[in-house]
Amino acid sequence: MSIDYTQKIPNNVNLADDRTLQRALEQWxxxxxxxxxxxxxxxxxxxxxxxxxxxxxxxxxxxVFDYVKMRDYRWGIFLNPADANRQIQFGDHKxxxxxxxxxxxxxxxxxxxxxTQGDTEPASVEQQRxxxxxxxxLYDLRNxxxxxxxxxxxxxxxxxxxxxxxxxDGREEAGALLERTSGDVNNPRILGAFNEKTPDWLAxxxxxxxxxxxxxxxxxxxxxxxxxxxxxxxxFMLTEEAHxxxxxxxxxxxxxxxxxxxxxxxxxxxxxxIREAGAIDLGTIQRYLNFHYSVTIDxxxxxxxxxxxxxxxxxxxxxxxxxxRSDDHVxxxxxxxxxxxxxxxxxEKDVPMLNAxxxxxxxxxxxxxxxxxxxxxxxxxxxAIATRLVVPHKAFNRKIGALxxxxxxxxxxxxxxxxxxxxxxxxxxxxxxxxFVASLMGRVVEPGRFANWIAPPAMGINKQPVDFEYxxxx
Ligand SMILES: [Fe+2]
Ligand SMILES: [Fe+2]
Numbered sequence: 259m260s261i262d263y264t265q266k267i268p269n270n271v272n273l274a275d276d277r278t279l280q281r282a283l284e285q286w287x288x289x290x291x292x293x294x295x296x297x298x299x300x301x302x303x304x305x306x307x308x309x310x311x312x313x314x315x316x317x318x319x320x321x322v323f324d325y326v327k328m329r330d331y332r333w334g335i336f337l338n339p340a341d342a343n344r345q346i347q348f349g350d351h352k353x354x355x356x357x358x359x360x361x362x363x364x365x366x367x368x369x370x371x372x373x374t375q376g377d378t379e380p381a382s383v384e385q386q387r388x389x390x391x392x393x394x395x396l397y398d399l400r401n402x403x404x405x406x407x408x409x410x411x412x413x414x415x416x417x418x419x420x421x422x423x424x425x426x427d428g429r430e431e432a433g434a435l436l437e438r439t440s441g442d443v444n445n446p447r448i449l450g451a452f453n454e455k456t457p458d459w460l461a462x463x464x465x466x467x468x469x470x471x472x473x474x475x476x477x478x479x480x481x482x483x484x485x486x487x488x489x490x491x492x493x494f495m496l497t498e499e500a501h502x503x504x505x506x507x508x509x510x511x512x513x514x515x516x517x518x519x520x521x522x523x524x525x526x527x528x529x530x531x532i533r534e535a536g537a538i539d540l541g542t543i544q545r546y547l548n549f550h551y552s553v554t555i556d557x558x559x560x561x562x563x564x565x566x567x568x569x570x571x572x573x574x575x576x577x578x579x580x581x582x583r584s585d586d587h588v589x590x591x592x593x594x595x596x597x598x599x600x601x602x603x604x605x606e607k608d609v610p611m612l613n614a615x616x617x618x619x620x621x622x623x624x625x626x627x628x629x630x631x632x633x634x635x636x637x638x639x640x641x642a643i644a645t646r647l648v649v650p651h652k653a654f655n656r657k658i659g660a661l662x663x664x665x666x667x668x669x670x671x672x673x674x675x676x677x678x679x680x681x682x683x684x685x686x687x688x689x690x691x692x693x694f695v696a697s698l699m700g701r702v703v704e705p706g707r708f709a710n711w712i713a714p715p716a717m718g719i720n721k722q723p724v725d726f727e728y729x730x731x732x
Contacts, residue, residue, distance in 0.1 A: 260313065260314040260316075260614060261312060261314055261315075261334065261336055261508075262557040263332060263334075263365060263723075266284060266287070266336075267280070267284065267287065267333075267335065267348040268335070268336075269334050269335040269336070270315065270335070270336055270337060271335050271418070271728075275300030276422075279421060279422050279591075280676060282421045282429060283335075283391040283417070283418070283421055283568075284389065284467070286421070286429075286432055286433070288415075289429075289433070289436055289731055290333070290410075290413070290436065291311060291329060291685070292436075293380065293429075293436045294328070294410065295384075296706075297380075297383070297384045297387055297439065298328070298383055298387060298406065298410075299328065299383075299386070299387055299389075299390050299402070299403060299406055300387050300390060300391060301390065301391065302328055302389055302390055302403065303327070303328075303329060303602045303732075304327070304731070304732025305327065305328065305403075305639065305729050305730065306325040306326065306327060306726045306730040306732065307326055307328055307400055307403045307404075307443075307728070307729050307732060308323060308324070308325055308326070308400055308708055308719065308720075308722070308726070308727075308729070309323065309324070309325075309328075309331065309400075309403065309404055309407060309670060310322065310323050310720070311324070311326065311331070312336055312411075312498075312590055313492050315336050315337070315338050315339065315676050316495075316643065317383075317464075317496075318641050320497070320708050321720070323543045324718045325730065326371060327370060328403060328406070328407055328417045329422075329666075330365045331410070333407070333410055333411050333414050334411070334414060335414060335415065335418045335491075335615045335645025336411075336415075336491075336494050337491050337494060338490040338493040338494050339490075342492060343355075344356040344489075344572065345574050347482060347576065347580050347581060347587060347589070348570065348573065348577070348580050348587035348588070349484070349570055349571045349572060349573040349576075349588065350571050350572065350573070350588070351484055351572070351573045352573075352587055354484075354668065356462050356484055356489070357484050357485050357486060357573075358405055358485040358486055358487070360423050360485060362573075364485075364572055364573075364574060365424070365573055367530065367565075367568065367569060367572070368485055368488070368574055369420070369424055369428070369431065369489075370487065371428060371480070371574060371575060371713050372407060372416050372417075372419050372420060372424075372431075372509070373398070373420070373431050373435070373448075374433075374448055374449070374514075374727075375416055375443070375476060375477075376415075376417065376420070376435050376583065376711070377412055377435060377438065377449070377452070378414050378447070378448075378449060378473065379409045379410070379412040379416065379634055380409065380410070380435060380436065381411040381440045381447040381452035381586075382405075382409050382440075382465070382469070382470075383406050383409050383410060383424060383455075384439060384440035384441075384447075384453065385440050385441075385452065385454070385455065385456040385465070386406060386456050386462060386465075387403070388457075389402055389456065389458075389459060389462055390402060390403070392459065392700060392701055392702060393459075393698035393702065393703070394456070394459060394702050394708055394709035394711070394712045395702050395703075395704075395707060395709065395712075395714070396703055396705055396727065396728040396729050397708075397714075397715060397718065397719070397724060397726075398459070398509070398705075398712075399408075399703070399718075399728065399729050400719065400728035400729050401505045401719070402505075402623055402711060403729070404501065404505075405466060405470075405505060405661065406502070408498045408502070411498065412495050412498070413435060415491045415492075415494075415495055416435070416491075416532060417435065418491070419487060419488060419491060421485065422487070425709065429546065435581055437558045440453055441453045441454075441455065441575075448588035449556075449557055449660050450553070450556060450658070451469055451553045451554055451556065451708065452655060453470075454665075456554060457692065457696065458692070458695045458696050458698075458699050459509070459544065459699060459712075460510075460538060460542075460543070460546050460695050461550070462506075462509070463505070463509030463510045463513065463552060463694075464506065464510065464546050464547060464549075464550035465505050465506065465508075466503060466505045466506030467503060467506030467507050467510055467545055467550070467551075467627075467630065468506070468550045468551055468554040468627060469550065469554045470499060470502035470607060470611075471503055471507060471554070471623060471626060471627060472554050472557045472558070472623065473499050473502070474496065474500075474503065474626075475558075475578055475619055475622060475623045475626070476619075477492040477495050477496050477499060478492075478496060478576050478578045479549045479576055479577060479578055480492040480572075480576075480581065481576075482490045482575070482576025482577070482580040482581075483495045483573065483574055483576065484572075484573030484574065484577060485536045485573075485574065486495065487720055488599065493614075495698070502665050506512055507630050507633065508715060509712075510543070510634055511633065511634055512639055512712045512713040512714070512715060513538055513543065513711065514543065514634055514638060514647075515636045515637050515641075515712075515713040516537055516639060516710075516711055516712050516713040517532065517535075517538055517539065517540060517711075518535045518638055518641035518643050519641070519713070520532055520535045520536075520537040521537075521641075521643060521674065522641060522642070522643070525534075526645075527645070528539075528543070529541055529606055533614075533694060536634075536695075536698060536710040536711055537710070537711050538695060538698070538711055540638075540643075540645050540647070541684075541730070542687065542691045542694065542695065544565030544647055545684075545685065545686055545687045545688075545691055546687055546691075547631070547647060547649070548650045548654065548655065548685055548686055549655070549686050549687055551627065551649050552654050553602070553621075553655075553657075554654060555623065555624070555656070556625065556656060556657050556658040556664065557650060557657075558616045558617070558619050558660060559616040559659070560596070560616060560617060560659040560660070561596040561614060561617045561620075561659040561660050561661070562596060562609055562613045562614060562616075562617075562659075562660070563613060563615070563616050564613060566612070566613065566614075566615040566616045566658045567612035568590070568706075570612060570615050571612060577615065577619065577622075578619060578622040579622075589611045589612050591610075592610070592611040593608040593609060593610075593611055593614075594608070594610075594614035594618060595607065595608055595609075595619060596609050596610060596614055596617050596660065597652070597653055597660065597661060598660045598661075599660075599661070599664050599672060602660050602672050603672065604653060604666075604670060604672065616659075620652070624649070624652060627649060628649055630711070631647055631648070631649055634647055635647055636731045648668075650668035650669075651666060651667075651668060651669060651670030651686075652667045652670075653670055654667070654668050654670065654685075655685075655686065665678040667685070668685055671726035697711075699703075703729075703731070705725045705726065705727045705728075706723075706724060
């Protein structure tokens with residue numbers, strides 16, 4: 259399954275055999291480059307960046323590393339190999355052959371699923387476009403750019419599906435994906451978290467840890483789809499997503515490591531003194547975590563959703579690791595616990611599982627997120643610091659679902675509006691926190707040097723040394 263790079267659009271789907279599709283994609287390509295130039299990484303046009311590019315979709319040796327100008331990155335269409343005998347694993351069509359085309363009755367829903375996923379990809383590039391100006395090191399700058407080009411590639415993945423399988427509607431949707439803009443009042447991105455700002459590098463690391471992980475769970479659920487081309491393309495996207503979460507987890511970990519070092523040097527846990535020494539106090543890190551976690555779990559949607567039931571039963575979207583579950587994969591008559599507020603208390607109630615599949619995916623995400631927070635705490639443990647980071651209760655700061663608008667402490671206690679107001683600045687990043695973090699952001703571009711607020715990584719990229727020249731400025 260090697261990728262043909264002799265084509266204008268690199269691909270492993272024999273694009274040259276489908277002239278109509280090839281022409282449609284070649285018409286979209288310059289618009290994509292224009293979008294990249296307009297709202298992609300600011301001021302980066304002449305940089306040579308040490309990037310990896312996919313050479314094949316095989317698990318071994320799928321990437322080569324070399325200096326690339328980002329606008330010349332070979333974005334293309336890469337699907338995992340087809341399995342001619344693949345069967346549908348869940349829902350009402352369980353046991354039937356997977357679909358190679360879109361059944362008419364599922365066309366509207368599938369299009370909506372693909373457009374919603376596709377919309378998040380360019381959105382994050384837009385959200386991150388100014389970060390290169392304040393990179394804490396060349397190593398981090400390169401990682402940011404790698405994430406950005408791969409999100410661009412993920413957009414290509416969804417645009418391929420739209421153009422290949424959805425005719426004129428698909429072409430229109432592919433165009434609209436380049437027209438909506440993150441945070442734009444008139445034409446925003448579809449999902450809330452993708453219209454938030456990513457104003458500084460702590461926010462970027464939290465975003466890639468939590469919000470790219472939402473991507474992992476959504477893609478994993480779509481990788482189960484009865485619509486085989488969607489399953490195959492999301493499977494390959496998942497291999498790229500792993501790096502994004504690594505950037506987030508290791509980034510936050512290095513921030514904590516540096517903070518712990520300053521705390522031990524100064525023998526203090528006073529946030530003021532830690533800030534004066536140019537490190538980020540643990541309280542601020544916790545508040546950033548609270549914000550990004552709560553905004554991200556909203557992305558899974560309403561706790562009860564008839565759409566979620568339809569998507570599952572009709573085979574469009576499965577559960578995370580569907581194949582590893584031992585139930586009947588149909589889920590009729592089963593129940594799941596969701597939360598609601600009754601008489602000022604959070605209570606659990608049983609609802610039909612099919613309607614609660616957003617909540618099931620959210621809970622899988624939560625388990626996965628908590629594991630990494632545990633790894634961050636080990637950095638503190640090693641440094642003999644008693645403070646621990648925790649994820650807030652899943653009802654905290656929610657804007658979507660039954661818990662939206664209910665005032666809740668991070669521990670999951672229902673609080674009054676007054677108590678919320680009095681504590682908001684301790685629970686979520688305040689303007690002052692954000693201004694402080696912003697004040698630390700300065701550009702460090704000398705190979706091997708790192709900003710004062712973050713520790714160097716344990717090793718470089720692709721076995722290169724940490725002081726490697728990861729970006730060359732033209
Ligand atoms: Fe992505
Ligand atoms: Fe990602």
